[in-house]
Amino acid sequence: MSFYSSSDHLQQSHPNPSCEYCGKKCNSTNDLDFHKLNECNKITIPCALKDYGCSTSVVRAEIVDHYKTERHQSSIITFIRKILSKSINDQHGRGSTMDADTLHHTTMMSSDNVNKQLQEVCQTVDILADGVSTLNEDTQRLSHESLHINNAFDALIREFAILKLSIQEQSTYLDGLKPNQDILNEDVASSKQKLDDIQFVSYDGTLLWKITNFNSRMGENFLTRFILIKDNP
Ligand SMILES: [Zn+2]
Ligand SMILES: [Zn+2]
Ligand SMILES: [Zn+2]
Structure with a gap:
């Protein structure tokens, strides 16, 4: 064994x-x-308020959602009612075994105590309410800001699209400009050539043909028909 x-x-x-x-x-x-x-x-766990009418099996991962359920909320109210009636019963229970003077004294004491506790609870609730309203304001402010940012972002995206389009247009335009410029360059070059070839200057109504590189052209026998034309009035 x-x-x-x-x-x-x-x-x-x-x-x-x-x-x-x-x-x-x-x-x-x-x-x-x-x-x-x-x-x-x-995994399921019992709610902390199961003795006050709440669920005995809550999925642990969904406990926060459970806290928002109607059943849990009404269990909180049941819990508070039980606590309050217990505190009142305690006072009565104690009272029955005491003489009037002590009863009066104890009631004063415990009602003072309850008042003090109530005040503390009220203060806590006030603080919590302040916190909630601050959170609400923050939420509103943040959602406002988020809206602003969203709008700005949308506008930015639109502007970006327009910019992209205009850059595309510009680059297309520049691409189209290149051959034009080449043609223009050729035109300028040929115009310059023409100007170099034929320049006429008029001083006194006489038309004067100027021929550049006269000697070399003569030498090359370029111009055989006319060399210089002088127009007499
Ligand atoms: Zn076993
Ligand atoms: Zn598991
Ligand atoms: Zn619960």
């Missing part, structure tokens, strides 16, 4: 325990415990 410690038993009988909530397989019961405590998002 052999004896196992509890962990030996778990290791041997349940080598790969799986989570009963989500079915995840774990390597050891320690892993499973860790998984249930920290990771499992299917």
Whole structure:
């Protein structure tokens, strides 16, 4: 007969325990415990107010949503009512065993106490309400700002699109300009050539043809028909 410690038993009988909530397989019961405590998002827990009419099984991952449910809210009210009536019952219960003087004294004391507690609760509620209204203002401001930023962003995107288009147009235009300029350059060159070839200067109504490189052209025998035309009035 052999004896196992509890962990030996778990290791041997349940080598790969799986989570009963989500079915995840774990390597050891320690892993499973860790998984249930920290990771499992299917695990259910009882609400802290289960004794006051709230749910006994809430999915832990959805506990924040649970706090907003009607059932939980009415459980809070039930809880507060129970606390209040308990405090009143306490006063009555104590009163029945005391003489009038002590009763008066104790009631004064505990009503002072309750008043003080109520004041503290009121202050806390005030602070919380302040916090909530500050948060509300922040939310409004932030949503306002976010709207502004969104609008600015939209406008920026539109401007960017326009800019892109105009850059495209400009580059197309520049591309079209290049051959034009080449043609223009050729025109200028040929015009210059023409001007160099034929220049006439008029001083006194006489038309004078100027022929450049006269000598070399003469030498090359370019112009044989006329050399110089002088027009006499
Ligand atoms: Zn077992
Ligand atoms: Zn699980
Ligand atoms: Zn609850």
